[in-house]
Amino acid sequence: MLLPIKWLRDYVDIDENTKTIADKVTDTGSHVESIEDRSEGLEGVVVAKITKIERHPDADKLVICTMDTGSENLTVVTGAPNVFEGAIVPLAKVGAKLAGGVKIEKSKLRGIESDGMLCSLEELGYDNSVISKEYRNGIYIFPEGTEIGQDALDALDLNKEVIEFEITPNRPDCLSIIGMAREAAATFNTKLKEPEIKIENEVDNISDYFKSVEIETDNCSRFYSRVIKDVKIKESPLWLQNYLMSAGVRPVNNIVDITNFVMLECGQPLHAYDLEYIKTKKIVVRMAKNEEEFTTLDNEKRILFDSDIVITDGEKTIGLAGIMGGLDSEVMDTTVNVLLEGANFNSECIRKTSKRLGLRSEASMRFEKGLDPNTAKIAVDRAAQLIELISAGTIISGNLDDYKKRLEAKKINLRADKVNRLIGFEITKDEMAKLLNRLEIETEIVDEGIICTVPTFRPDINIEEDLIEEIARIYGYHNIEPKPLEGKLSVGGRSKLRNLEDRIKTVLLAMGYNELITFSFVGKSVFEKLNIKSDDNLRNAVEIINPLGEEFSIMRTTLVPNLLEILANNEHRGNENVGGFEFGNTFYPVEGQLPGEEKKLSFGFYDLGDFYFLKETLSKIFWKVGVKDLEFKRANVTYLHPGRSAEVFYKGESFGVFGEVHPEVLENFSMKKKAYVGEILFEKLLKLAIPNYLYKELPKYPAVKRDLAFLMDLDVEAYSIEEIVKENAQGILEDFNVFDIYTGKGIEEGKKSLAFSMTFRADDRTLKDNEITAIVNNVIEGVATKLGGKLRE
Incomplete structure (x- = not known):
């Protein structure tokens, strides 16, 4: 927000310099970005009149101008295409300094001495964006009546500083000169002098020129309008141009300039329509139709949707509400009668339309933040007053005002x-x-x-x-005098879940895993890469409304794809023995509420071990929690190998899955090595976790170990054998471990050889052979009768 200090002083009397004003308003909460002295480095430029123009005898593109500076006549040679006799222009005399450090010296151009240089606005330091089109490639021509001989910096108000403010989104009232003047008045405890709006001469009645205004959508709360007749489209007075350019706005013509002036002054965007092109003599505000085409003022064809607000004449669209008018209804040199609009639109609709179309204007920037609908009438009446002031048209009596729901204090x-x-x-x-x-x-x-x-x-x-x-x-x-903080002291500490996380980290780090951190955003393509079925609950993901890209369009429901991406990247870079784990939240949608979150633990590796190392990892995680008696059953997970994966249970409740990654999934991630991954529901472990460990004495009595191997069907799970061993162990089983599964040569089709070890130990005695033999025989018999297993010799 640019605040010309000259414009500020029109509304508030502050007898302080610009630096002091900026410092004081900063103290009261208005953040100053910078103070620009536009006259810095400029001097020696005067307002002069071209009294005579002669062709240069030795150059077709040069002319010789006789200049009247009010005190002397000078000769200037120029190649500017837009000069004419009687033109009032800025003249940089010999010794003058211009923008960019240029210094004017007496010189000869093709044999003719030149006593200075005629200046463009760009040479006086103006940014090209605020220079009107007719002066962008030529000398600036002052409006008729500009005083000859005065300092051009005074005439253009270039010697008045401009303060740039950063305006926060919650203060749309400060996106106006009066809004900032109100802040300055409050800061310096003085009165705000708002302009008194009074129109001296109103004629006819608006009903003779315009029929009605109809609002058909709740996204427009007000539409206030007035009519101006006998409009004379021409260049604005110099004072008006100066105000606009100092605030960063390019002058166009007197009517458009006044709408921009009032927008900057009051913060309410206005729009002027050529009444000639509103054939129905009425305005209808509605939502656009899907894929409706509309050409805006910038001559760009836009495709609109039913979320966009449009201004129509009941038959055709003439404006994109709150953003830009239509090409067919713009004010032109031939315009005679004008309809002035001051409206109020839903800020969210304007913001979404502006972003989707990539079309951001001074008007949309203000509407996006939410405006006061009560300002609409003030702004239109103020514009009518200024049009009358500069004799740009005649004001028609009356107005059309559709105000749906009045906003009260x-x-x-x-x-x-x-x-x-x-x-x-x-x-x-x-x-x-x-x-x-x-x-x-x-x-x-x-x-x-x-x-x-x-x-x-x-x-x-x-x-x-x-x-x-x-x-x-x-x-x-x-x-405000600083005081020490007051409050009750409380003891901080980690949550139980965080403490449990730290305990498990020590296990995983000791086993060779590294901790990973990945993004919570993923793309929908991860489900295809994991071979997830269309009806799987993992696909029930929270979608991002404004994603950074397709690869970040949803919130993750599993940590496995992130883990596999990291393993794949490490394999591609030739890293060996890579293992990692991550504690991370997954997300799921909840109807009518914020998404739910569930913390999971994923872990995996390649080149660190095999399926049994992965199983050992999981067992140690649960051991660290305080759980030993786990149950393992064959898993049915699409991204894991069907014969080398398992689901872990404790007391009948599932806690996760682990296993070798399915070959097709490895191919989807461009991995050549075998990879192993696991994922468990970490938060569910909290209710099982013991607060501390209880230790017992080292065993006094020796252990007895027995190995058995059975020939059995391929689909028999090792867990079933472990259950039989536990049933017959009479409470002295210390460890059960499957150490070999073999299929191939020597084993008939559909069968496998499964070998396991059993370790027995009693706390109160040395075990005898006959005790162990009895248990082993019962195990052999149980495996044979329940599972059809045949003991191998």
């Missing part, structure tokens, strides 16, 4: 004790009221505190705390 009760408690110092109710009054917040002091009436142009003030912030900032944060 909010009333908020403010408690004085709460103000003092939050700010940290004592201030009386009278002082509070005076500070708020400086911001045009009306106050009524009552026993309990203050009843505050908040003006409609302050949408950011909704609760008591907002008012307290206003009091504090206008009082001045720098004036």
Whole structure:
């Protein structure tokens, strides 16, 4: 937001220099980005009149101009194409300094001496974006009546500084000169002088020129309009051009310039329509039709949708509401009658349309933040007043105003004790009221505190705390005496879940795994890469409304694809013995609420071991929690090998899966090596976790180990054998371990050889052979009868 200091002083009397103003308003919460002195480095440029033009005798493209500076006549040679006799132009005399460090010296051009140089606005330091099209490639021509001989910097107000402010999104009222003047007035405790709107001469009646305004959508709260007849389209007066250019806006013509002037002054965007092109003599505001085509002022064809608000004449679209007008209804040199619009639109609709079309204008920037609909009438009437002031047209009496739901001022009760408690110092109710009054917040002091009436142009003030912030900032944060913090001390600590996470990390790090951290955003393509079926619950993902890209379009439901991506990247770079783990949240949608979160633990590797190393990893994780008696059953997971994967249970409840990655999935991730991964529901472990470990004495008695090998069907699970061993172990089984599964030569089709070891130990005695033999015989018999296993010799 650019605030020309000259424009600010029109509305508030502050007898301070620009630096002091910037410092003070910064103290009250308005952040100053910079102060620009546009005249810095410029001097020696005067306003002069071309009294005579002669052709250069030795150059076809040069002319010799006789210049009247008010005090002397000078000769200047120029090649500018737009000069003419009688033109009033900026003249840089010999010794003058221009933008970019250029210094003018007396010179000869093809034998003719030149006493200076005629200047373009760019040479006077103006940015090309604020120079009107007719002067971009030529000398600037002052409007008729500009005083000859005066300093050109004075004539163009270039010697007046411009303050640039950073305006936060919650303060749309500050995106205007009057809004910032109000802040300055409150800061310096002086009165704001808003312009008095008065039209001297109104003729006819609007009903003679225009029929009606109809709003057909709730996304437009107000449409206020007036008609101007006998419009004379021409260049704006110099003062108007100066105001616009100093605020960063390019002059176009008097009518368009006045709408831009009022937008900058009041913060309310306006639009002027050529009445000739509104054949029906009515305005209808509606939502666009899907794939409706519309050509905007910039001559670009836009495809609209039913989320876009449009202005129509009931038959054709003439404007894209809050963003840009239509090409067919713009004000042109031939325009005679004009309809002025001041409307209010839904900020969210404007923001989405502007972003989708990549079309951001000064108007949309303001509408996006939410404007006060009560400003619409003020702005249109102010524009009509200025049109009359510069004799650009005749104002028609009356207006058309469709105001759906009037916005009223909010009333908020403010408690004085709460103000003092939050700010940290004592201030009386009278002082509070005076500070708020400086911001045009009306106050009524009552026993309990203050009843505050908040003006409609302050949408950011909704609760008591907002008012307290206003009091504090206008009082001045720098004036508040610092005090030590007060509060009760509390003992911090990690949550139980975090402590459990740290305990498990020690196990995984000791086994050779590295901790990983990955993004919570993934793409839908991960489901295809994992061969996830279409009806699998893993596909029920939370979608991102505004994703950074397709690969970050949803929230992850599993950590496995992130883990496999890292393993694949390491394999591609030739790294060996790679293993990693991650504690991370997964997400799932909840109807009508924020997404749910579930913490999981994934771990995996290649070149670190095999399936049994992965199983050992999982067993040690559970051991660290305090759980030993796990059950393992064949898993049915699409991304794991069907014969080399398992699901882990404890007391009948599933806690996760692990196994070798399916060859097709490895191919999807461009991996050549075998990879092993596991994923468990980490949060479910918390309810099993023991707070501390109980240790017992080392065993006094020796262990007895027995190995058995059985020939059995391929689909028999090792877990079934372990169950039989436990049933017959009489409480002395210390360890059970499958150490070999073999299929191939010597084993008939559909069968496998499974070998396992059993370790027995008693706490109170040395075991005898006959005890162990009896248990082993029972195991052999149980495996044979229940599982059809045949003991191998």
